[in-house]
Amino acid sequence: MVFALCYKYLQDEDASKDAVMQIFEKLVVDLQTHEVGHFKSWLHSVCRNFCLMQLRAKKTFVSAADVGNEEDETFLIAMEPEEPLFNDQKLDALEKCLGTLQAEQRTAIQLFYMQEKCYSEISQETGFDLNKVKSYIQNGKRNLKICIEKNGRE
Structure with missing residues (x-):
């Protein structure tokens, strides 16, 4: 599930594999500090947020319509490089x-x-x-x- 979700956002098999490894490393730490009531939905949110942060770091974004559309693949729209989000x-x-x-x-x-x-x-x-x-x-x-x-x- 984690790999499929990462691949949906990142559209790259190697990047998705790397993301899965980083997410599971993050889970080990996060699960010690968070009380999770619904693991599957929480894991989905963690994966989604991680992938979106990866895309933001690359200055690429996924439109909300594309993410919500299960029939079509997600399209990435490259943005011009801009100043860092926070200096x-x-x-x-x-x-x-x-x-x-x-x-x-x-x-x-x-x-x-x-x-x-x-x-x-x-x-x-x-x-x-x-x-x-x-x-x-x-x-x-x-x-x-x-x-x-x-x-x-x-």
Whole structure:
């Protein structure tokens, strides 16, 4: 399953094999720190995120329509090389801006992006309503982006 998913995203057999090895190495570490309720869906998310990060590192992206379409193969659209996603100045701004978020937004952002938890897990862990979790993440991302752009230029 892991290889098939990696191949679907990466479209390269060797890269997919390498990705499978790296994912399983990551799983050994992650499973010690995460309590996983639904392993298959969690593993799927970990694989998907890993492959998307690999594609992002190569400056290639998969359109959402292509990923959702099971009948057609995934098409990769190469993007022109651009500046790195985060430089040191932006990373410093990110750290500072996380502290400026409302507590609920900060908690939801950290659980979703840093601990890779799904909406329902965040809702159960924090006691927030599921729709509130989605709202906190969306608003927190927007506020972070604004704050990082403001602080990244200063």
